[in-house]
Amino acid sequence: MPTSTELITTTLTETFDLDPADVTPERTFEELGLDSLALVEMGLMLQERTGISLDDVPLQTTIGGLAELMDRNEADQALTAAPNSTS
Numbered sequence: 161m162p163t164s165t166e167l168i169t170t171t172l173t174e175t176f177d178l179d180p181a182d183v184t185p186e187r188t189f190e191e192l193g194l195d196s197l198a199l200v201e202m203g204l205m206l207q208e209r210t211g212i213s214l215d216d217v218p219l220q221t222t223i224g225g226l227a228e229l230m231d232r233n234e235a236d237q238a239l240t241a242a243p244n245s246t247s
Contacts, residue, residue, distance in 0.1 A: 164227035164234075171205050172223075185224030194219065210234070 162170065169183045178192060189199055196219060203214040212233045217226060 164230040165223065167206065167209065168223050168227055171202055175202065175205065183223060185227065186222055188220050188222050190219040206230070
């Protein structure tokens, strides 16, 4: 299974025809030339692929920052789905 960073990078390069060398964890979506509409489109694609809802991600967010957010949301979902174990 690809990491969140890999998933974001693949989505950006395939959907918006960006050079993979330009899509690094430190880059913001604004630096990559995306506008708010493109960011919404990317968020919907990622939600479709992962089930994680990504609402209101600012253009100044870095790719690494979004990947961390996705990882936290995924971990939160796993904890919520796990049965409580009390001894």
